[in-house]
Amino acid sequence: MSNILNHFGIKDAIDILLVAVFLYEIYRLMKKTGTTTIFLGVLAFVALWLVISQVLDMRLMGAILDKLISGGFILLVIVFQKEIRSLLQAVGSHKSFMALIKFFLPKMGSTTDGNLSYAMPIVMASMDMSKRKEGALIAIQRTVLLDKFVETGEELDAILSTQLIKNIFFKNSPLHDGAMIIVGKKIKAASCILPVSQRQDIPPHLGLRHRSALGLSEETDALVIIVSEETGCISVAHRGELEENISAEDLQKKIISAKNENLT
Numbered sequence: 001m002s003n004i005l006n007h008f009g010i011k012d013a014i015d016i017l018l019v020a021v022f023l024y025e026i027y028r029l030m031k032k033t034g035t036t037t038i039f040l041g042v043l044a045f046v047a048l049w050l051v052i053s054q055v056l057d058m059r060l061m062g063a064i065l066d067k068l069i070s071g072g073f074i075l076l077v078i079v080f081q082k083e084i085r086s087l088l089q090a091v092g093s094h095k096s097f098m099a100l101i102k103f104f105l106p107k108m109g110s111t112t113d114g115n116l117s118y119a120m121p122i123v124m125a126s127m128d129m130s131k132r133k134e135g136a137l138i139a140i141q142r143t144v145l146l147d148k149f150v151e152t153g154e155e156l157d158a159i160l161s162t163q164l165i166k167n168i169f170f171k172n173s174p175l176h177d178g179a180m181i182i183v184g185k186k187i188k189a190a191s192c193i194l195p196v197s198q199r200q201d202i203p204p205h206l207g208l209r210h211r212s213a214l215g216l217s218e219e220t221d222a223l224v225i226i227v228s229e230e231t232g233c234i235s236v237a238h239r240g241e242l243e244e245n246i247s248a249e250d251l252q253k254k255i256i257s258a259k260n261e262n263l264t
Contacts, residue, residue, distance in 0.1 A: 118160075118185060119255040125165035126227055126234055127248050135229030136169040137179040137209045139194065142258055144220040146181050146188075153178055153192030160185050169227075179212065179224075195219055206242075213237035223258040225251070 023043075052058050122138065129136050139146060154175060158164060160182060168175045168190050178191035197214035213224035217237040224237040235244045236254055246254075 115256040119252045121160050121162040121165065122182070122225070122255055123248055123252045124162045125169075126225055126251060128162070128166055129169055129227045130232045130234050133229060133232040134166075134169055134171060134227065135176075135209060136165075136225070136227035137194070137213060138165070138225040139179050139181045139192075139213075139216055140223040140225070140255065140258055141181065141183045141188070142221045142223065144222065146183070146216075146220065146222060149179070149192050149194060149216070150181055150183075150189040153181070153189040155189045156187050158187045160187055179216075194224075202242075210235060210237070210242065214240065214242055217241070223254060 052061050122140075126136065126138070139149070164187060165180065167173060168180060168187070170176060175190040179194050180190045181188045181192050194212040195215035195218075196208065196211045197218055199214065199218075202211060202214065207228075207230070209226050209228070213226045213235070214237050216222055216224050218240045221239065226235045226237065227233075228235070233245045234251060235242055236246055236251065237243075238254070238258070
């Protein structure tokens, strides 16, 4: 023990700190994607392997666990490919990561007028539908392409406008069920099917629209707007988090922020 302490330096302290921060961030991201139990299970297995092979020095059991560890990574990728994909997308859309990319690849040519003209049709339509309690689900593509979800609905490729959004989500419209996907300044598709979140901590008063919005925000970095048919409240799902009952001003800020963060 004294030999270990004698060789313990600043480099080792930094190493331990970085591992601790890394594990904590991985835990937070996996908690958002609902894969915490997988993380804890893998962590427990690695701890058991370290105790048996390094501390207790059990050669036979250690050799068996060594083989399992060496092949375990491939097995985890195969079995939990969906969860790993969600985790990597969460890492890629993390605020710190996006800020780093923006530092090296600054956004050029965006203007306040352009941002407002982009956000206002969505905000105005959302507020009108909120007053009339017409349900709506609007996904705004950012850096992760939503092509596979576009394919599940009716492709429109129409110019973005307040009236068109309202017409699509009108109760008698054949396209009002499902989600609208906006790409750039166009309504790419409507009546699209989104993945439903499997999280257990979603409040029971939230319906399928909110679960679908959360599901897409867990798999991609899209900004998803929900208008409740029951209450008329406007909510936003982004990066696996849901913010309920937001104002028109906050909605406008979130849409503009999402547009400015978009690197494509």
